[in-house]
Amino acid sequence: MAEMDTSSSGGHKKGPGVKKGKKLSTRVDLTPMVDLGFLLITFFMFTTTLAKPKTMEINMPYKDKNLQEEEKNKLKASVAMTVLLSKNHRVYYYEGLADNPEQNPDLKVTGFKPKDGIRDAIIRKKKAVDAMKRAGTLTAKDNMTVLIKPDTTSTYSDLVNMLDEMSINDVKVYAIIDISDVEQGYIKDTEAASGL
Amino acid sequence: MPKAKLPRKSTNIDMTAMCDVAFLLLTFFMLATKFKPEEPVVVTTPSSISEIPLPDNDIMLLTVDKKGRIFFSIDNKIKRKELIESVNDDRKLGLTEQDINRFAIGPSIGIPFNRLKSFLSMPPDEQAEVNVTAPGVPVDTSVLSPDNELAQWIKSARYTNPKLRICIKADGEAAYPHVKKIINTLEGYKIFKFNLITNMKAAPPGTAAFEERQKMASAE
Numbered sequence: 001m002a003e004m005d006t007s008s009s010g011g012h013k014k015g016p017g018v019k020k021g022k023k024l025s026t027r028v029d030l031t032p033m034v035d036l037g038f039l040l041i042t043f044f045m046f047t048t049t050l051a052k053p054k055t056m057e058i059n060m061p062y063k064d065k066n067l068q069e070e071e072k073n074k075l076k077a078s079v080a081m082t083v084l085l086s087k088n089h090r091v092y093y094y095e096g097l098a099d100n101p102e103q104n105p106d107l108k109v110t111g112f113k114p115k116d117g118i119r120d121a122i123i124r125k126k127k128a129v130d131a132m133k134r135a136g137t138l139t140a141k142d143n144m145t146v147l148i149k150p151d152t153t154s155t156y157s158d159l160v161n162m163l164d165e166m167s168i169n170d171v172k173v174y175a176i177i178d179i180s181d182v183e184q185g186y187i188k189d190t191e192a193a194s195g196l
Numbered sequence: 197m198p199k200a201k202l203p204r205k206s207t208n209i210d211m212t213a214m215c216d217v218a219f220l221l222l223t224f225f226m227l228a229t230k231f232k233p234e235e236p237v238v239v240t241t242p243s244s245i246s247e248i249p250l251p252d253n254d255i256m257l258l259t260v261d262k263k264g265r266i267f268f269s270i271d272n273k274i275k276r277k278e279l280i281e282s283v284n285d286d287r288k289l290g291l292t293e294q295d296i297n298r299f300a301i302g303p304s305i306g307i308p309f310n311r312l313k314s315f316l317s318m319p320p321d322e323q324a325e326v327n328v329t330a331p332g333v334p335v336d337t338s339v340l341s342p343d344n345e346l347a348q349w350i351k352s353a354r355y356t357n358p359k360l361r362i363c364i365k366a367d368g369e370a371a372y373p374h375v376k377k378i379i380n381t382l383e384g385y386k387i388f389k390f391n392l393i394t395n396m397k398a399a400p401p402g403t404a405a406f407e408e409r410q411k412m413a414s415a416e
Contacts, residue, residue: 030211037218044225055363055391056246060383085372114400123403150372156260157242157368159375160394164244170404176379 058163061175078132081125081146083118084179085162086187087153091118094186095125107190112161122146122169146174151184236304236327237261242368243397245405250393254359256350259304260366264374265332267306268349270360276300278356283348289313306330309345335377339384347381354385365393 077096082105084092089112094105110118129144148162159176166174239261259267270276277300284291287309291299295316299305302323307315307330315326336344339351354360362382366375382390399406 030215034211034215034218037215037222041218041222041225044222044229048225048229053241053250053365053393054244054246054396055248055250056244056394057248057389057391060379060388119400119403150376152371152373154372155368156366156370156372156375159372160242160244160368160392163392164246164394168245168399168403168405170408178376 056160056163056167058176075145076138076142078138079129079142079144081122081144082183083146083148083162084183084187085148085150085154085158087151089155089158089161091158091162092187092190093118093121105186107186109190109194112158112165118162119165119169122165122171126169126171143173144171146171148174148176149179149183150176151179151187235259236267236306236324236330237265239365239367240369241365241394244392244394245397245399246394247396248391250363250391251361254357254361256353256360256362257304258346258362258364258366258378259306260364260370260374260378261332262367262369264370265306265330266335266346266374266378267304267327268333268346269304270353270357272357273300275353275357279349279353282352282356283309286348286352291316303327305349306332308334309348335381337377337380339381344381346378347384350381350385350387362387362390363393364390 075097080097081093081095082097084107086092091110091112092107093110094107096105108121110116110121112118126144129138129142132138133140133142146166148159150159150162163174165171237259239259253271256268256270259269261267270279277296280291280296280299283289284296289309289312291313295313298316302316302320304327305312305315306327315323318326333346333349334343335346338344339347341347350362364375364378382388399409
């Protein structure tokens with residue numbers, strides 16, 4: 001392959017007076033060229049961005065100051081679950097709407113962990129909503145709704161993790177909402193109660 | 197029994213085939229490569245199971261670093277030029293033709309308007325140095341506030357290119373209030389749909405998304 005046939009074998013015979021030229025090998029050592037080739041490959045492999053970054057699409061709820069109170073969807077307490085994101089990647093959640101000012105909601109503390117984390121809580125709630133649909137207490141239109149309320153001490157990764165849990169657990173309806181002072185109070189109370 | 201004499205073989209290997217392979221791969225990487233865009237700050241994005249790829253063009257990229265500094269950029273050079281011209285008119289920045297051209301080919305902007313002119317008059321390596329300590333584009337919760345310079349950038353950018361998709365690339369450790377300000381600004385312009393740039397991770401087994409993916413895979 002690499003060498004060319006320069007010997008005149010099979011060719012015509014030279015005359016007796018013709019001097020034979022010195023035969024030089026045309027075989028080229030390709031090793032440095034291979035080295036160079038692989039060096040460049042390595043360079044391009046490291047600088048390239050073959051894997052394009054992935055994106056997550058989010059739709060925020062439509063917000064308008066002029067929206068009338070009666071135009072807003074009313075959320076049923078039985079399908080609602082509120083998730084509060086707090087410091088140190090801690091997650092608090094409660095079920096229902098907590099619209100009774102007399103009684104604090106039953107706030108539970110968890111985190112983003114594979115076992116007994118927020119994921120299990122979401123799956124449990126989802127099953128409960130499905131069971132209520134079968135029992136006929138909820139119509140087919142009702143969907144489990146998660147209200148995500150990050151507080152000021154939470155980080156962006158908490159938010160992304162939470163949104164990711166929504167797609168992991170196939171929760172169709174969710175919204176990112178500003179946390180209220182009342183809910184910040186719940187977090188403080190729970191922190192104090194459990195000595196965190 | 198006398199040993200059978202093995203004929204001596206040459207240890208020279210023909211490198212041609214290897215060379216062919218090397219250059220074939222080299223050609224592939226050279227053609228397939230798209231150099232990493234110059235990033236003003238190092239950002240470690242959180243992971244998600246989302247598989248939607250980032251679109252190639254018409255992107256407005258809002259980079260948020262660990263400390264919550266915001267850097268703004270759009271992709272197309274021609275649009276960048278139109279953008280800076282319109283911002284220049286709106287905010288009376290007094291940029292020269294040279295500054296405008298520098299912006300068009302330059303990197304992300306993470307500097308308030310009052311320092312933009314001096315920033316653009318610097319050579320690229322000095323700009324990179326300034327970006328280390330730059331305060332980021334000032335932002336506020338309301339779009340109407342004159343301090344909300346990000347709002348001005350977004351407004352002008354959407355005016356020059358209405359097809360722009362807004363992508364937020366934020367560091368996982370950035371505090372939520374910084375991201376919230378951006379979201380509030382976008383909501384102020386009635387933008388309720390945008391993209392968050394994330395790394396990819398696999399769906400955890402035993403969940404709804406995992407089963408969905410399995411079904412998709414077996415259907416193929």
